[in-house]
Amino acid sequence: MMAELSYNAPKEVKDLEIFNTIELEDFARLVMPKGGFDYLAGGSGDEFTLRRNVEAFNFKGILPRVAANVEFPDTQTKIFEHELKVPFIMAPIAAHGLAHQSKEAGTARGIHEFGGSLMSISAYSGASFQEISAGLKDTPRWFQIYMSKDDELNKHILDEAKADGASAIILTADATISGNRDRDDKNHFVYPFGMPIVSRYLTGSGKNMSLNNIYAQSKQKISLEDIGFIKEHSELPVFLKGVQTPEDALAGLGAGADGIWVSNHGGRQLDGAPASFEVLEEIALAVAGRVPIVFDSGIRRGEHIFKALASGADIVAIGRPALFGLALGGWKGVRSVFEYFEKDLKRVMQLAGTQTIEDIKHTRLKDLK
Numbered sequence: 493m494m495a496e497l498s499y500n501a502p503k504e505v506k507d508l509e510i511f512n513t514i515e516l517e518d519f520a521r522l523v524m525p526k527g528g529f530d531y532l533a534g535g536s537g538d539e540f541t542l543r544r545n546v547e548a549f550n551f552k553g554i555l556p557r558v559a560a561n562v563e564f565p566d567t568q569t570k571i572f573e574h575e576l577k578v579p580f581i582m583a584p585i586a587a588h589g590l591a592h593q594s595k596e597a598g599t600a601r602g603i604h605e606f607g608g609s610l611m612s613i614s615a616y617s618g619a620s621f622q623e624i625s626a627g628l629k630d631t632p633r634w635f636q637i638y639m640s641k642d643d644e645l646n647k648h649i650l651d652e653a654k655a656d657g658a659s660a661i662i663l664t665a666d667a668t669i670s671g672n673r674d675r676d677d678k679n680h681f682v683y684p685f686g687m688p689i690v691s692r693y694l695t696g697s698g699k700n701m702s703l704n705n706i707y708a709q710s711k712q713k714i715s716l717e718d719i720g721f722i723k724e725h726s727e728l729p730v731f732l733k734g735v736q737t738p739e740d741a742l743a744g745l746g747a748g749a750d751g752i753w754v755s756n757h758g759g760r761q762l763d764g765a766p767a768s769f770e771v772l773e774e775i776a777l778a779v780a781g782r783v784p785i786v787f788d789s790g791i792r793r794g795e796h797i798f799k800a801l802a803s804g805a806d807i808v809a810i811g812r813p814a815l816f817g818l819a820l821g822g823w824k825g826v827r828s829v830f831e832y833f834e835k836d837l838k839r840v841m842q843l844a845g846t847q848t849i850e851d852i853k854h855t856r857l858k859d860l861k
């Protein structure tokens with residue numbers, strides 16, 4: 493058994509000098525307990541999809557426009573009623589307390605201090621809505637639900653999320669059980685703290701429970717009807733997250749989804765699936781601008797954000813890099829990661845000859861061998 497009972501998460505708070513977010517993983521490995529690091533960095537199976545998520549960006553090239561009269565590129569955009577400073581937000585991620593003692597409150601504060609972005613709060617957060625809110629303050633938030641098998645409990649959870657100020661609900665549909673996570677199995681990984689938001693439907697608090705056990709107590713039979721249920725009860729826009737095919741995007745729209753979230757869960761669920769980026773364009777063509785598209789899985793550089801937007805995403809979500817930043821520098825580390833992506837995206841926009849996010853969306857990418 494791993495000694496998770498005395499899990500010792502990092503607690504340093506400092507600004508990070510970031511050259512790229514890929515090497516943040518190596519630095520985070522040095523400061524995080526092995527069980528927590530493997531849970532965060534790892535994927536499922538032989539991690540083919542995890543690797544492919546980042547590699548796939550290399551099969552499309554950005555065709556730069558020159559003499560394009562560009563200076564100080566403008567990264568502002570809008571999604572629903574939210575005016576964002578940048579076209580990226582925080583992805584829903586469970587158990588930030590593995591990365592830092594400040595848990596989700598630290599991430600929330602980092603996003604708040606960065607300003608002009610948005611946080612997705614995972615149902616499997618290790619902090620309560622109140623604790624996260626203390627860091628987020630007036631920063632907008634979306635709530636990601638892992639449903640209970642009991643719809644009455646789902647109603648309570650949605651009510652709490654709404655009372656906390658969630659302006660949209662994300663229904664994650666690609667994780668009805670856990671992916672085949674070798675690293676966690678070998679580490680006998682269990683969460684070293686509870687999950688206050690879903691503890692009302694777990695047999696315990698979540699503490700000392702494995703991911704397999706927690707998923708098993710959540711709902712497996714997610715269907716399109718759940719979109720309607722969540723919409724009706726919460727009266728909030730609903731994203732369907734984990735979409736990998738045009739068929740499912742269209743089915744989601746037909747069931748009333750207000751947004752499509754293209755993702756393969758960072759290669760943590762079905763190994764052997766293509767990279768999320770490889771399926772984005774065909775999904776965007778099917779959705780045809782009717783609802784916003786959020787994209788995640790593999791975003792590590794400004795070029796990746798650019799390519800996702802040029803392939804039909806409206807905004808992208810940052811996953812692991814933000815958590816590595818949290819591990820290395822607490823809330824300041826998260827802010828550093830967001831600042832890095834803003835700076836890097838602006839550099840790419842200038843070099844590609846794009847003044848605005850709209851310009852990126854009209855940029856042509858070239859297939860590369």
Ligand SMILES: Cc1cc2nc3c(=O)[nH]c(=O)nc-3n(C[C@H](O)[C@H](O)[C@H](O)COP(=O)(O)O)c2cc1C
Binds near residue numbers: 531533586789791
């Ligand atoms: C440690 C970890 C925990 C995650 N927990 C959740 C979760 O609770 N709910 C969810 O919808 N997605 C979850 N995800 C998936 C992310 O929302 C996102 O799809 C993924 O991180 C994107 O891949 P990337 O981090 O490699 O860019 C998790 C991802 C990681 C790395």
